[in-house]
Amino acid sequence: YAKKKQGDTIQIFNNALLNAFKDNSQIERDLQTALRGREFELYYQPLKDLQKKAYIGAEALIRWHHPKKGVLYPGAFIDIAEQTGMINAIGSWVLEAACRQLNLWQHHKIDISMHVNVSARQFFSGNLYEQVWQLVTRYRLKPGTLILEITETELMEDIKNATKLCQELSELGVGLAIDDFGTGYSSMRYLKQFPISKLKIDRSFISDLTISRESREIVSAIIAMASALNISLTAEGVETQEQESFLSDHKCHQAQGFLYSPALRESEFSRFLFQAEPELIH
Ligand code: C2E
Ligand code: MG
Ligand code: MG
Ligand code: MG
Numbered sequence: 001y002a003k004k005k006q007g008d009t010i011q012i013f014n015n016a017l018l019n020a021f022k023d024n025s026q027i028e029r030d031l032q033t034a035l036r037g038r039e040f041e042l043y044y045q046p047l048k049d050l051q052k053k054a055y056i057g058a059e060a061l062i063r064w065h066h067p068k069k070g071v072l073y074p075g076a077f078i079d080i081a082e083q084t085g086m087i088n089a090i091g092s093w094v095l096e097a098a099c100r101q102l103n104l105w106q107h108h109k110i111d112i113s114m115h116v117n118v119s120a121r122q123f124f125s126g127n128l129y130e131q132v133w134q135l136v137t138r139y140r141l142k143p144g145t146l147i148l149e150i151t152e153t154e155l156m157e158d159i160k161n162a163t164k165l166c167q168e169l170s171e172l173g174v175g176l177a178i179d180d181f182g183t184g185y186s187s188m189r190y191l192k193q194f195p196i197s198k199l200k201i202d203r204s205f206i207s208d209l210t211i212s213r214e215s216r217e218i219v220s221a222i223i224a225m226a227s228a229l230n231i232s233l234t235a236e237g238v239e240t241q242e243q244e245s246f247l248s249d250h251k252c253h254q255a256q257g258f259l260y261s262p263a264l265r266e267s268e269f270s271r272f273l274f275q276a277e278p279e280l281i282h
Contacts, residue, residue, distance in 0.1 A: 027077060028084045030066070035089055039065045042097050043263035046272065047115070047234060047256045050248040055276055057113040059149070059256065060098040061263040062090070082121055091122035095135060101266060102146060103139035110273065113145045115177060120154035124161055129168050136172055143173030147198060150176070153184035155194070163194060170195040177234070182222065191229060199226055203237020203257070210242050223250050 034040055040062055047057035064072040081087040095116060102114040122128060136146065148169065155162050155178065166176050177198035182205055201222055208215035219235075226233040235247050238257030247255055261272055 024080055024083070027080050028086060031077065031081055031084070031086045031090065034064055034066070035093060039067070040090070040093060040097075041065060041265065042094065042101065043265055044101075044269040045256060045263040046261050046269070046276075047113075047254050048260055049254055050244070050252060055112065055260075055273055056254070057115060057147075058269065059115040059263070060094065060101075060117070062094055062117075063263075078119070082119055085121070087119050087121050088125055091119060092131060095131060099135040099139045099141060099146065102141055106140075106142060106145070110270075112273075113147055113175075115147045115149050117179065118148045118150050120150070120157050123148075123150055123154065123165070124158055129165060129172075132169065132174055133172060136174065141173075144175060146173075147175035147177050149179040149200065151179045151184055152181060152190075156185060156190070159190070159193075166194045166196065170197070180236075182218065188225075191225075191231070196231060198232045198234065200234045200236050200256075201252075203235075206235050206237045206243055206247075206257070207239070209246055210240070216246070219247070219252075220250055223247075223252050226253075227251065 041064075042060045043063050044058040044060055046055045047059065048054070049056045062074050062078075064077060066072050078087070081090050095118075098114050098116045105112060105114075118128070132146075132148075135141070169176060175197035176195070177200055178196055179200050180202040181199040183202045199222070201219060205215045205219050205222075209219060223233060232253050234254040234256055235243075235252050236256055238244055238247065238255040238259045240259060243257075244255055244259060264272055
């Protein structure tokens with residue numbers, strides 16, 4: 001048929017779509033293989049208490065050792081896992097692995113909390129509470145040491161269920177942190193309604209701290225609000241001493257970022273903790 005310019009564009013567009021589709025279904029198959037083949041690993045990034053000047057927690061961040069593509073970060077596969085529903089199986093694995101590790105730390109008297117990212121689909125799956133209950137029981141996790149992280153936009157997807165689930169989790173001694181705080185459709189009203197134990201200020205505000213007066217005002221206001229509501233606060237993405245000083249001067253509780261360490265595999269994480277605070281490890 002006649003080769004029109006417009007037709008070419010459509011053809012190219014279709015090919016792109018087709019490739020994207022093939023890619024996704026290939027990734028979906030790869031994800032299943034990865035779960036079976038133990039290609040996932042949790043890395044841990046330390047959280048520092050700015051008042052105590054000590055490491056008091058870790059955030060578990062998933063990494064995929066892909067046989068062909070090398071180490072993949074969550075940005076490359078979590079969205080697809082969400083879309084295909086694979087996130088439930090992956091999320092269960094993450095929770096189990098994080099709780100098993102937390103139990104080991106507690107066994108070795110390493111007194112830190114564990115933050116675990118949970119996606120909306122996993123949060124509202126209907127069996128999250130049951131699963132967390134089993135893990136907390138099986139691993140005898142100390143109350144307050146397991147904290148689930150979810151973004152505010154995801155939490156707001158189903159406010160009624162979220163309120164109930166947050167309540168049940170908090171009765172179980174499991175904390176809930178709002179991740180990437182300040183980037184979603186946040187509503188101050190819900191902060192009162194949900195039993196939230198923690199906010200994590202999104203790193204976009206932190207990276208702008210030294211150059212933007214607005215970001216400094218926003219961060220100061222979030223710190224004041226969290227402290228008034230008695231909610232613990234972590235600043236994400238702290239990369240410079242200046243940023244830490246600002247946060248520490250304004251009485252932000254905790255900080256996390258490349259200034260201290262990126263996420264590390266467990267053996268390196270333990271070594272990091274030991275070098276930073278030998279007294280933490282008995
Ligand atoms: P997040 O929960 O907000 O995690 C923080 C992300 O910021 C991590 O990226 C971390 O490596 C990165 N980061 C930490 N400090 C700094 C810093 O100082 N500067 C910069 N530029 N980045 C920093 P990562 O590991 O690539 O994870 C990205 C996102 O993927 C996470 O964002 C989280 O939403 C999601 N994710 C990670 N692991 C899991 C998981 O096990 N399950 C689910 N559902 N989502 C996960
Ligand atoms: Mg997080
Ligand atoms: Mg996030
Ligand atoms: Mg975040």
